[in-house]
Amino acid sequence: MSRSPIFFFLLAASLAWFSMKHSVNRPPTPDAGEDQEKEPTFREIINIKLIESGEKERLMELLRERLIECGWKDEMKAHCRTLIKKKGRNNVTLDELVHFITPKGRASIPDSIKAELLQRIRSFLVSAAQ
Amino acid sequence: MFGQSQTSLLLFGLCLKLSSHFFEDLLDSIIVDVASECHRIARLGLDHNLDEEEEELRLSAEARARVADPSYSGETNGKYVVDIFGQTHPSVANEIFECMNCGRSVMAGKFAPHLEKCMGKGRKARLKMTRSSTAAQSRHSRGSPVPAYSPYSNSTSTNRLANGSVGAGEPYSNGTSEEP
Amino acid sequence: MRARTSLYSNPKPCKHLSDYKLRYGTTPFENLHEFIKAGLNGRARIEGIEVPRCSSCNGYRGRLYMCLICSAVSCLNHLGLHTQSGDRHDIAVDVERAELYCCSCGDQVYDSEFDGIVVSERVRDLPEDKNGGFEGVEERTSKRRKLKLDPGIEDDPKKARTMMSLGDHKEKSCYPSGLRGLNNLGFTCFMNSVLQALLRAPPLSNFLIDRHNHDKYRNKSGKNPCLLCEIGTVFHAMHSTDHTPYSPARMLYSWWRHTPSLASFGEKDAHEFFISVLNGIHDFSDKGQERNDSEDKGNCQCIARKAFSGLLRSDVMCITCGFTSTTDEPCFDISLDMPTSNLSFKGVTNKSVEPNERTCSSTLFGCLEMYTRPERMGSDQNFHCQNCRGTSGSLKQMSIKRLPLVLCLHIKRFSQCLSRRIILKNGQYLQFPFSLDMTAYLSSSTVRNRFGNRIFAFKCLNSDSSVAYEIFAVVCHSGILQTGHYVTYLRVKDQWYKCDDPWINEVDEETVRASQTYMLFYVQRRLVINFQRVSTRIASAVKQSSKG
Numbered sequence: 001m002s003r004s005p006i007f008f009f010l011l012a013a014s015l016a017w018f019s020m021k022h023s024v025n026r027p028p029t030p031d032a033g034e035d036q037e038k039e040p041t042f043r044e045i046i047n048i049k050l051i052e053s054g055e056k057e058r059l060m061e062l063l064r065e066r067l068i069e070c071g072w073k074d075e076m077k078a079h080c081r082t083l084i085k086k087k088g089r090n091n092v093t094l095d096e097l098v099h100f101i102t103p104k105g106r107a108s109i110p111d112s113i114k115a116e117l118l119q120r121i122r123s124f125l126v127s128a129a130q
Numbered sequence: 131m132f133g134q135s136q137t138s139l140l141l142f143g144l145c146l147k148l149s150s151h152f153f154e155d156l157l158d159s160i161i162v163d164v165a166s167e168c169h170r171i172a173r174l175g176l177d178h179n180l181d182e183e184e185e186e187l188r189l190s191a192e193a194r195a196r197v198a199d200p201s202y203s204g205e206t207n208g209k210y211v212v213d214i215f216g217q218t219h220p221s222v223a224n225e226i227f228e229c230m231n232c233g234r235s236v237m238a239g240k241f242a243p244h245l246e247k248c249m250g251k252g253r254k255a256r257l258k259m260t261r262s263s264t265a266a267q268s269r270h271s272r273g274s275p276v277p278a279y280s281p282y283s284n285s286t287s288t289n290r291l292a293n294g295s296v297g298a299g300e301p302y303s304n305g306t307s308e309e310p
Numbered sequence: 311m312r313a314r315t316s317l318y319s320n321p322k323p324c325k326h327l328s329d330y331k332l333r334y335g336t337t338p339f340e341n342l343h344e345f346i347k348a349g350l351n352g353r354a355r356i357e358g359i360e361v362p363r364c365s366s367c368n369g370y371r372g373r374l375y376m377c378l379i380c381s382a383v384s385c386l387n388h389l390g391l392h393t394q395s396g397d398r399h400d401i402a403v404d405v406e407r408a409e410l411y412c413c414s415c416g417d418q419v420y421d422s423e424f425d426g427i428v429v430s431e432r433v434r435d436l437p438e439d440k441n442g443g444f445e446g447v448e449e450r451t452s453k454r455r456k457l458k459l460d461p462g463i464e465d466d467p468k469k470a471r472t473m474m475s476l477g478d479h480k481e482k483s484c485y486p487s488g489l490r491g492l493n494n495l496g497f498t499c500f501m502n503s504v505l506q507a508l509l510r511a512p513p514l515s516n517f518l519i520d521r522h523n524h525d526k527y528r529n530k531s532g533k534n535p536c537l538l539c540e541i542g543t544v545f546h547a548m549h550s551t552d553h554t555p556y557s558p559a560r561m562l563y564s565w566w567r568h569t570p571s572l573a574s575f576g577e578k579d580a581h582e583f584f585i586s587v588l589n590g591i592h593d594f595s596d597k598g599q600e601r602n603d604s605e606d607k608g609n610c611q612c613i614a615r616k617a618f619s620g621l622l623r624s625d626v627m628c629i630t631c632g633f634t635s636t637t638d639e640p641c642f643d644i645s646l647d648m649p650t651s652n653l654s655f656k657g658v659t660n661k662s663v664e665p666n667e668r669t670c671s672s673t674l675f676g677c678l679e680m681y682t683r684p685e686r687m688g689s690d691q692n693f694h695c696q697n698c699r700g701t702s703g704s705l706k707q708m709s710i711k712r713l714p715l716v717l718c719l720h721i722k723r724f725s726q727c728l729s730r731r732i733i734l735k736n737g738q739y740l741q742f743p744f745s746l747d748m749t750a751y752l753s754s755s756t757v758r759n760r761f762g763n764r765i766f767a768f769k770c771l772n773s774d775s776s777v778a779y780e781i782f783a784v785v786c787h788s789g790i791l792q793t794g795h796y797v798t799y800l801r802v803k804d805q806w807y808k809c810d811d812p813w814i815n816e817v818d819e820e821t822v823r824a825s826q827t828y829m830l831f832y833v834q835r836r837l838v839i840n841f842q843r844v845s846t847r848i849a850s851a852v853k854q855s856s857k858g
Binding site for chain 2: 321353371372373404406407409418420485489491493494495496497498553554555557559560562563566567573574575673675739741742743744745747749750762763765807811812813814815816819820821822823824
Binding site: 043046047050056059060063064067073076077080081084089090092093094097098100101102105106109114117118121122125126129 | 141145146148149150151152153154156157158159160161162163164165166167168169172173175177180
């Protein structure tokens with residue numbers, strides 16, 4: 001079994017990864033995490049690969065389509081509307097909307113869709129490592 | 131330091147962790163997309179009729195609840211006692227008039243089955259027609275009891291019909307009117 | 311409704327944005343143009359930055375904004391920092407969404423010139439209308455229509471409603487003209503229900519009042535009877551002073567002769583009858599010498615077309631290159647699929663998603679939305695893009711290009727299932743509004759939506775005054791498929807009447823709202839008001855003609 005240099009890099013990176021104490025649970029809204037301030041991390045390298053290969057855009061497209069099909073998007077829009085109604089359409093800010101729908105948006109993802117996407121990402125990681 | 135199996139386990143764990151991180155990034159990005167879309171719609175006022183829609187939804191929900199109540203009576207005159215003109219009607223309309231095809235007197239409530247025979251529609255009538263010389267009109271009819279959509283000259287409606295609406299009573303009419 | 315007039319105007323920019331534009335004009339937007347990539351689904355993004363990261367923290371996650379003055383990229387956390395350090399660097403652009411963001415207000419802001427630049431590439435590729443110019447026709451017609459209207463009235467549903475009830479209460483003992491039961495001739499409730507609704511359609515009834523209009527057709531009937539004459543006869547019988555139920559026997563006879571394929575005793579589909587009668591009228595005037603105004607069928611000016619015909623637009627977009635081909639087709643009605651409850655839960659296996667009201671009972675808005683939603687056509691559909699010759703599939707989207715005066719919406723409750731022999735009825739409840747705004751389903755709206763609701767085309771999209779509809783008749787199907795029954799609810803002067811063959815009875819609004827609707831008849835709100843004036847004319851005209 002031949003190993004590519006990336007494999008060893010992955011191995012080293014994963015050791016470094018586990019030695020650092022990262023919290024798996026992220027803060028409630030997407031913002032810059034502490035790991036972003038470090039040197040280019042392993043995760044960033046993969047992210048660059050995802051972007052450069054165009055896979056990220058394809059994954060986004062797939063997820064978007066799935067979330068429309070299953071009614072998640074409609075549900076989120078309706079959820080947005082409740083806040084817009086409450087605060088008035090000219091007073092609500094984008095950031096408020098994002099904060100408001102993020103918990104529900106994350107919680108109401110159908111398992112099957114999540115599984116499908118995770119599978120796709122994993123196979124990308126595997127192909128990137130070989 | 132690590133055996134082969136431990137290495138792959140470690141990598142597998144990393145893979146799981148990474149993939150779920152990336153998934154969350156994707157999802158968060160889409161959440162912002164939705165919020166941004168809604169924000170735009172709100173600021174541009176493209177949702178103006180939502181209030182009206184919601185009001186209609188509310189009225190309908192209330193109406194359904196009221197109608198579901200057993201004590202509810204929607205018709206002010208009570209059901210089928212008298213109509214708004216104070217008239218009452220038999221279950222089968224008994225007005226008598228002359229058939230425009232054969233000139234015979236027919237009762238209104240029995241007119242359609244009469245006309246079918248009289249105009250020589252349906253299989254039953256066609257069988258009859260071979261024996262009697264009832265209707266000259268039968269030559270005009272295409273003699274097919276099975277509904278066909280072809281006579282529509284308008285292509286739009288043909289498509290629409292083929293797509294969606296299927297004759298409500300077709301199985302029924304095929305079934306009963308063709309009995310010998 | 312003051313809100314409506316300001317609807318499609320640009321939102322007022324914040325002072326930072328106007329400041330920015332004062333200082334820099336629109337040149338920065340134009341410079342950005344080549345980096346903007348607008349996708350097929352209405353989204354746009356800024357490209358050209360290889361892997362965007364925050365200039366302060368080097369982070370790449372979450373939202374990233376690019377300053378429109380110095381092109382520095384910042385994440386949301388460091389955006390404030392950037393604004394403070396620079397000289398009024400307030401306005402930034404969201405890299406992922408190509409939306410403007412004012413750092414000082416902390417909110418997304420909108421600008422028509424920026425939006426115009428975002429979509430300019432794709433708008434250029436839009437298929438041109440034959441009539442010249444994108445959406446130009448709609449604009450013209452709406453202007454022409456507006457001239458005739460008293461401004462303000464038709465925009466207010468409440469006013470329209472009070473207009474509908476004008477003069478009602480004082481003459482309670484005398485019921486509005488035109489209400490008369492129709493005898494069932496043996497499974498002919500499908501015909502009776504449609505006739506009751508048809509004869510209440512203002513443009514058609516206006517036409518029928520005039521005996522002259524009606525007589526024009528009489529002589530030309532030839533060997534086949536004229537359906538319009540028969541409808542006219544029923545119309546005049548309905549408006550006579552006789553309240554005993556009328557037997558539309560001649561109508562049935564004429565229709566059978568006209569449409570031999572449907573001529574048999576038994577239950578029929580009301581919608582099928584409706585379409586075949588309108589086609590009958592249309593065909594007749596087409597064959598007859600009534601072709602002065604127009605040669606081709608598409609512009610036929612028969613009353614069926616005038617009153618009921620709208621124009622549907624279907625766009626097919628290649629998902630590879632975005633090339634869109636557009637076809638228009640006239641329609642007498644819009645047939646809407648009913649979302650079945652199973653379908654709306656498709657793919658949602660997560661228990662945390664609770665079935666809420668919206669997914670449980672379907673609504674007319676939902677049906678219309680589904681109808682106008684872009685639909686992915688797979689690569690198996692044999693699609694060949696005429697532009698790039700790609701075969702990887704297409705998006706198809708329906709929309710309404712021109713709304714009819716009388717809008718008939720048909721709910722597809724009957725569907726063929728499994729094998730061809732079995733027809734199933736969907737008895738699910740469908741919520742429908744009494745006042746309907748069709749704006750969202752117009753071609754202009756769907757196209758705008760496809761461009762991410764950018765403000766580019768707003769000059770042509772000024773609120774078309776004829777998008778507001780009021781309901782006037784509901785045809786309901788009760789019972790199961792084999793032995794169903796049709797009844798019609800009519801709204802006359804804001805009182806609802808149930809027309810069940812010979813029976814005419816008053817009913818509550820609630821009964822109508824809770825009914826199992828099959829066909830819905832809406833009329834443009836402005837016509838409702840005119841109709842009030844006309845209905846008095848009908849009464850007198852009919853009285854005179856019955857004397858004469």
